[in-house]
Amino acid sequence: MAVLNCGMSLSAQADQVTIGSKQFTENIIIAEIVTRVLNYQGLAAEHKKGLGGTRILWGALVQGEIDIYPEYTGTLSQELLAGAQSSDLQQLQAALSAYGISMSAPLGFNNSYVLGMRGQTADGLKISTITDLRRYPELRFGFSNEFMSRADGWPGLRDRYQLRQSHVTGLDHDLAYRGLMQGQLDVIDLYATDAEIAYYGIQPLHDDQDYFPGYLAVILYRQSLAVEYPEIPEVLRSLGGRIAADRMSAMNAEVKLKGLSEQGVAAAYLNDEFGMKTAVRDIKILDALLRNTLDHLWLVLISLTAAIMAGIPLGVIAARHRRTGRIVLSAAGIIQT
Structure with missing residues (x-):
């Protein structure tokens, strides 16, 4: 249970570690687990949820826009590191090193x-x-x-x-x-x-021609992160082999079929598996509705303000200059369409 024993020096670091995730439930849950483990160890870690697909997350990791994200060995070998064998973890790690990226041990399930x-x-x-x-x-x-x-x-x-x-x-x-x-x-x-x-x-x-490779779940992280925070690789290694396929399926079901939050499901897993108790801010439906309504009103306010600032002067010009007015109305009609 090394994940519980390597947090003391992490709290001394002031920088924040950014964990990204793809736009599907399982990836979000895993990223949330990683975020909570790092926070539990005293490290400021933020989860940027559902950033996009594989290429977006990979590009963000390589460019240093995020520090960590969950991936699958089959995706690495077939999509990102063409030619590498997904069953050869050492070969995958060697190919990743060319990009300054390291990989954790497999988490314990194959999501082919x-x-x-x-x-x-x-x-x-x-x-x-x-x-x-x-x-x-x-x-x-x-x-x-x-x-x-x-x-x-x-x-x-x-x-x-x-x-x-x-x-x-x-x-x-x-x-x-x-x-x-x-x-x-x-x-x-x-x-x-x-x-x-x-x-x-x-x-x-049944994939009777064995087309699909193995898709073992792993955690990718920037190698420079290990220099800044030497304990992080050990923290991630401690998750190796700790998430069985049936447990992952059950966690997916709790979110997608029972309506629980990814945060709550990740917290429950860490409590069950490692005895970690992490706080969960349960976002109620009304809270989410209020937040989304306020976001919508803010966007409307911005667009309405811009429209007023541009529309009033253009209206005055159009009223005073007939030829210019026809151009303004034609342009407005095209934009509206």
Whole structure:
């Protein structure tokens, strides 16, 4: 339990460590766990939640805009470090070092890509493998936008399995689930630890040609961070092997199906696994509504003020100068359209 024993010197550092996360529940939970562990050790750490997709987080890490974020070995080998073997952790670390990045030990679960169908549909068509999809070119596929363009996503999968489906749509991951359950889609991409698989009775299709690599969850961090805070690598290593696949699926379910916050779920995990008690600010629905309303009103105020400051002088000019007025009205009409 080394994570509990390496915090004393961290509190002496005044700078803040920034942890980023991608735009899906599991990544946010892991980033929240890391943030809370570092805060528990006395380090000022901030979680920037849901910054974007893989390329955005990777670019931010390499450029020093964030210090840490959760990633997956398959994504590293197929998308970010072309040519590296996801099963060879030493090779991945060597490739990462060229960018000044280090990697923690695997956290304990493999979140590989999976294709899935409604169980009733799969049984009715006798589909159990991805190869079986060849027999049904009329099936409607709906994949997450990132999966549509990834090197380890749809283009390579289509070519490997020689799939001939033409109705293939890119959309948000959560919308794909809705489309599947409403009968608007037949096949979607899943993450192996998605809570919805069991909840909705979705049938994962066997990757019978071993297309998808392993996607072991790891933590990436800047090597310069280890120089500033030598204890951080040990803190991150202490999380290695401590999150089992079933626990990760359960945490995903608590957020996506039970409506709990990522902060609360991460805090509960740390309490159960390490005996860490971290504070949770539970954001109620009314609090979130009030905050979003105030944000909206502030944006409206800014735009309205700008419109008034520009509109009144232009209106005066348009009223006094007919030719200029026609130009102003034409431009305003184009902008409004």
